[in-house]
Amino acid sequence: MKIGITCYPTYGGSGVVATELGIELAASGHEVHFITYSQPFRLTGREEGIFYHEVPVSNYPLFDFPPYSLALASRMCDVADYYKLDLLHVHYAIPHAISAFLAREMLAKRGLHIPIVTTLHGTDITLVGADQSYLPITRFGIEESDGVTAISEYLKRRTLEEFRVQAEIAVIPNFVNCDVYEPLKPEVREAARARFAPANEPLLVHLSNFRPVKRAPDAVLIFAEIVKHTPAHLLLIGDGPDRSVVEWLAKRHKIQDRVHFLGKQNSVSELLPLADLMLMPSELESFGLASLEAMACRVPAIATNVGGIPELIDHGINGLLYEVGDVESMAKGALDLLESPARLDAMATAARQTAQTRFCAHKIIPLYEKFYDDVLERAGKPAARS
Structure with missing residues (x-):
């Protein structure tokens, strides 16, 4: 054809x-x-x-x-x-x-x-x-x-x-191509991850075009709450109109040394598997492709309960869903997962299974x-x- x-x-x-x-x-x-x-x-x-x-x-x-x-x-x-x-x-x-x-x-x-x-x-x-x-x-x-x-x-x-x-x-x-977006072998992941965070510190990721509807500033505010309780690092992949606001917030909360701005990347499949959690606090998503790509890499998402996202994420099973703008609850949900490795591991497994069985x-x-x-x-x- x-x-x-x-x-x-x-x-x-x-x-x-x-x-x-x-x-x-x-x-x-x-x-x-x-x-x-x-x-x-x-x-x-x-x-x-x-x-x-x-x-x-x-x-x-x-x-x-x-x-x-x-x-x-x-x-x-x-x-x-x-x-x-x-x-x-x-x-x-x-x-x-x-x-x-x-x-x-x-x-x-x-x-x-x-x-x-x-x-x-x-x-x-x-x-x-x-x-x-x-x-x-x-x-x-x-x-x-x-x-x-x-x-x-x-x-x-x-x-x-x-x-x-x-x-x-x-x-x-x-x-998502589940053969491209997939978990990395432990030794490969550990070596690549070391560029952004020590092995004993969580790494979170946000991927978007930084338009207002994506609420990228909320990702930084969520992360700022998280680092009050545990050392962590944040990857920001993408670029767009809200980037300057995000940079300003990182400086305001004195976390700029823990926030890594990577800009637009062609090979996000090499970066997503490095993270422990995806942050997707969008105002609206008709589907949530960034979350699906992360899920295929065995990275569950903290996301908003809007639009088509509930068709992808089952709350408490393969990710967590919250109301738009509820930064505190999203931060608490992320912390609860990070402090419970067994629960996080089970959710990561379910996320990968969702991608494989429904969206490959x-x-x-x-x-x-x-x-x-x-x-x-x-x-x-x-x-x-x-």
């Missing part, structure tokens, strides 16, 4: 999922074409079966803002035609679903029909799409798609309630392949399997 994928190629959940999906599809023998304004950051450019097509955007003096959505539609059309793609799979509704719709209409004028699959990831529905300026066109993009998926039951429910779309929405959850790539990728087949069959265009 020849599949065109469009996503935001920057550091964020939707781009990560789209890129990992493309990598897994290519590994399964499909031909994958990424159509974006820059190469997705998790691609090396050396993956077999993956091709990248840049979207050039002209900046004429007439335009206050470069018309990216139009340039994207034009590039989608040309790539789909030239490489004879079977379908376009766009991640994040705005503007990708609209660009794909325009590309499909242009292709129809050439006698070609290319179905569109749209995957909803979260803020395209809960934040951007819910804005009255974008709600009508977001609804239009969803309803004009030939197939729509959402990454959680929560997001599906929220989309149906707020947009009142008639389109059917299939839930295909996020996934080899379980989820076939769901996408089946969905593609169904969309193509409805469109009267069965794809040739590689």
